[in-house]
Amino acid sequence: MENNELKPKKEKVPRQKMPEQEPKVRITNFNEVPTGYTEETAIAEAKRCIQCKKPGCIAGCPVDVDIPGFVRLIAEGRFIEAALKLKETNALPAVCGRVCPQEDQCEKLCILGKKGEPVAVGRLERFAADYERQAGKIAIPPPAKPNGKKVAVVGAGPSGLTIAGDLVRLGYDVTIFEALHKAGGVLVYGIPEFRLPKAIVEAEVDYLKKLGVKIETNAVIGRLKTVDELFVEGFDAVYLGVGAGAPVFMNIPGENLCGIYSANEYLTRSNLMKAYRFPEYDTPIGREKNVAVIGGGNVAMDSVRTALRLGAENAFIIYRRTEVEMPARIEEVHHAKEEGVQFKFLTNPVEYLGNKEGWVTGVRCQRMELGEPDESGRRRPVPVEGSEFVIPVDTVVVAVGTMANPIVPATTPGLETNRRGYIITKDASGRTSREGVYAGGDIVTGSATVILAMGAGKQAARAIHEYLSRS
Amino acid sequence: MSRIIEKQDLSENVVRMVLEAPAIAKKRRAGQFIILKIDEEGERIPLTIVDSDADAGTITIIFQVVGRSTAALARLQTGDMISDLQGPLGNPTEIENFGRVVCIGGGVGVGVVYPLAAALKKAGNHVTSIIGARTKDLLILEEEMKKVSDRLIVATDDGSYGFHGFVSAVLQNLIDAGEKIDRVYAIGPVPMMRVLCNVTKPHGIRTIVSLNSIMVDATGMCGACRVSVGGKTKFTCVDGPEFDGHEVDFDLLANRLRMYQTQEKQAMEAHRCECHGK
Numbered sequence: 001m002e003n004n005e006l007k008p009k010k011e012k013v014p015r016q017k018m019p020e021q022e023p024k025v026r027i028t029n030f031n032e033v034p035t036g037y038t039e040e041t042a043i044a045e046a047k048r049c050i051q052c053k054k055p056g057c058i059a060g061c062p063v064d065v066d067i068p069g070f071v072r073l074i075a076e077g078r079f080i081e082a083a084l085k086l087k088e089t090n091a092l093p094a095v096c097g098r099v100c101p102q103e104d105q106c107e108k109l110c111i112l113g114k115k116g117e118p119v120a121v122g123r124l125e126r127f128a129a130d131y132e133r134q135a136g137k138i139a140i141p142p143p144a145k146p147n148g149k150k151v152a153v154v155g156a157g158p159s160g161l162t163i164a165g166d167l168v169r170l171g172y173d174v175t176i177f178e179a180l181h182k183a184g185g186v187l188v189y190g191i192p193e194f195r196l197p198k199a200i201v202e203a204e205v206d207y208l209k210k211l212g213v214k215i216e217t218n219a220v221i222g223r224l225k226t227v228d229e230l231f232v233e234g235f236d237a238v239y240l241g242v243g244a245g246a247p248v249f250m251n252i253p254g255e256n257l258c259g260i261y262s263a264n265e266y267l268t269r270s271n272l273m274k275a276y277r278f279p280e281y282d283t284p285i286g287r288e289k290n291v292a293v294i295g296g297g298n299v300a301m302d303s304v305r306t307a308l309r310l311g312a313e314n315a316f317i318i319y320r321r322t323e324v325e326m327p328a329r330i331e332e333v334h335h336a337k338e339e340g341v342q343f344k345f346l347t348n349p350v351e352y353l354g355n356k357e358g359w360v361t362g363v364r365c366q367r368m369e370l371g372e373p374d375e376s377g378r379r380r381p382v383p384v385e386g387s388e389f390v391i392p393v394d395t396v397v398v399a400v401g402t403m404a405n406p407i408v409p410a411t412t413p414g415l416e417t418n419r420r421g422y423i424i425t426k427d428a429s430g431r432t433s434r435e436g437v438y439a440g441g442d443i444v445t446g447s448a449t450v451i452l453a454m455g456a457g458k459q460a461a462r463a464i465h466e467y468l469s470r471s
Numbered sequence: 472m473s474r475i476i477e478k479q480d481l482s483e484n485v486v487r488m489v490l491e492a493p494a495i496a497k498k499r500r501a502g503q504f505i506i507l508k509i510d511e512e513g514e515r516i517p518l519t520i521v522d523s524d525a526d527a528g529t530i531t532i533i534f535q536v537v538g539r540s541t542a543a544l545a546r547l548q549t550g551d552m553i554s555d556l557q558g559p560l561g562n563p564t565e566i567e568n569f570g571r572v573v574c575i576g577g578g579v580g581v582g583v584v585y586p587l588a589a590a591l592k593k594a595g596n597h598v599t600s601i602i603g604a605r606t607k608d609l610l611i612l613e614e615e616m617k618k619v620s621d622r623l624i625v626a627t628d629d630g631s632y633g634f635h636g637f638v639s640a641v642l643q644n645l646i647d648a649g650e651k652i653d654r655v656y657a658i659g660p661v662p663m664m665r666v667l668c669n670v671t672k673p674h675g676i677r678t679i680v681s682l683n684s685i686m687v688d689a690t691g692m693c694g695a696c697r698v699s700v701g702g703k704t705k706f707t708c709v710d711g712p713e714f715d716g717h718e719v720d721f722d723l724l725a726n727r728l729r730m731y732q733t734q735e736k737q738a739m740e741a742h743r744c745e746c747h748g749k
Binding site (some may be wrong): 180218257264265286406 | 494495498506508512513514515539540543554555556557558559560687688690691692693694695697698699704709722723726727729730731734735737738741
């Protein structure tokens with residue numbers, strides 16, 4: 001059956017590459033690394049799609065993008081229409097085209113991937129969204145008829161922005177409350193400029209505002225107003241998309257020495273506060289020469305590549321398992337390697353050493369070996385006795401994960417959380433133990449991806465619509 | 472956006488501002504702070520809410536010019552706008568009738584202790600306040616502190632006004648005189664808080680300090696403000712800003728406050744160039 005759809009074509013067009021800044025050049029700036037498809041390469045890539053009758057790719061997309069539909073429009077040169085097609089189900093296509101792990105989602109299920117390389121769905125998504133934005137032809141759909149119901153969204157990250165976009169198009173009066181001074185959540189404080197230019201996030205947030213979404217920044221729900229007070233103010237439902245923003249430290253000796261950052265702090269300084277442009281911008285950041293980043297995820301890769309761009313001569317990744325187990329996207333690891341990041345696998349910090357002024361001077365590490373698989377299915381790293389050694393460093397970034405921020409749960413009576421502080425939802429709809437309160441994204445699942453948080457926002461939008469249509 | 476309603480120089484380098492912030496004014500309680508960001512390029516600056524007027528929809532802040540950001544803030548005038556104001560942040564002070572309390576403020580720390588003294592007085596405590604400064608001209612809020620205290624003692628390092636010496640010596644004298652003290656609130660520069668905690672510790676007097684760690688987001692997200700309290704790492708922004716002073720690792724706090732010394736100097740140079748350019 002499937003083979004019928006894979007009839008050999010006259011000539012096989014390879015998966016189109018995106019041009020990139022040379023590693024030597026790009027570590028001296030914060031500009032985006034890949035520069036995107038041209039119209040010609042986009043069309044060539046889009047034409048590779050064989051337009052399956054039963055497309056597998058859509059099933060791999062948490063926000064149900066009509067992938068063959070928008071790809072066909074690109075193949076036909078109808079780029080603006082392709083962007084509109086994307087926006088039917090995805091409020092943030094320029095973002096998703098850049099940061100989604102397509103290799104684990106749509107592209108993983110692409111039929112072409114079985115015998116060769118899958119269609120570059122992500123690159124095409126990015127192309128269409130960029131084309132529309134750069135052409136200055138962002139079409140705003142006609143406003144929906146107001147239905148008189150108000151929804152409060154807490155957190156302007158990927159899931160909050162998504163649900164806001166979906167609900168406003170259904171006629172709801174939607175206000176997003178964002179704790180920081182800028183909307184975007186992890187897209188503005190976490191992901192660096194060289195991977196996701198902030199102007200793009202701003203443009204997508206602007207689009208939501210034009211759809212009618214109201215955004216109140218500097219509004220820390222739980223402090224300025226509680227969830228209960230939002231209901232008193234007249235909101236009919238509340239969505240909590242507050243993320244898993246609290247940093248995890250390893251609780252090893254010396255971790256509070258000067259020069260040791262959480263990845264959240266390091267990235268927030270650089271990205272949100274633009275410390276990489278200090279002193280033009282007021283917020284400082286360490287620019288030391290020997291930087292160790294602890295961890296093997298995307299956040300660790302973002303941190304270590306930021307360190308290089310801030311002038312580090314030696315930038316290390318210290319990771320307790322091997323490259324195979326690293327949770328970071330292959331593309332990110334590849335970029336990091338090209339840029340000269342030094343990987344210390346099977347290595348785990350046990351202590352930080354400091355000088356008289358309280359500055360970190362080194363990290364004492366232990367060699368590890370892989371033992372039996374743990375609950376995550378990955379082989380558990382086991383310390384090798386007597387294997388300790390010191391790596392001299394003057395900056396450390398701890399990127400070993402995040403946990404739930406307790407401010408909202410602690411100030412919302414009756415909102416059930418689990419042992420680790422994440423909000424418990426009844427089902428995929430995001431319904432919580434509190435009537436009219438829904439939650440989704442990292443505050444429910446723990447740290448995951450942008451697109452999964454967006455998927456949760458989408459499902460909660462449907463659930464809230466159903467809930468408020470009943471009452 | 473928030474408008475500056477009033478601006479007043481309290482002393483050389485210490486400024487008082489009344490800011491338009493109706494939602495914060497309604498909600499804030501003693502001991503809480505705000506994050507203020509002047510403009511696009513500005514840092515996020517944590518500042519204690521000294522006072523508020525819910526009816527007028529305003530809050531009061533007091534700050535000392537210590538770096539480029541505070542210098543830029545001090546250059547703003549009544550009627551100017553501040554781009555971002557976030558708050559109220561941090562845990563409010565635990566206010567009860569503890570009995571006889573001593574509220575101690577040093578330098579710009581008087582502004583931080585003032586709302587505590589006011590709330591403690593209102594809760595029925597007998598409030599003794601000790602406020603200090605290097606010299607008479609740098610002393611702030613004397614009249615205000617007098618109003619919310621049963622007794623006010625002023626100290627200056629150089630003896631130009633009030634008691635000649637540190638606020639810690641004043642406290643030591645009270646203790647030596649056998650005064651009953653149920654609680655001490657000590658807010659000011661790190662060395663001052665450290666010494667005050669050393670004074671009260673042998674007598675088992677519970678001593679609350681309010682810490683001014685470096686912060687970025689101030690909502691528990693970054694951990695820049697981490698301090699060690701009783702051997703455990705705490706975040707000043709969400710676990711504090713007030714802690715049991717006898718448990719605080721002041722050395723660590725002092726070190727971490729110096730983390731950006733080099734950059735601060737660099738920024739101040741840049742700031743001076745800007746000023747000269749005008």
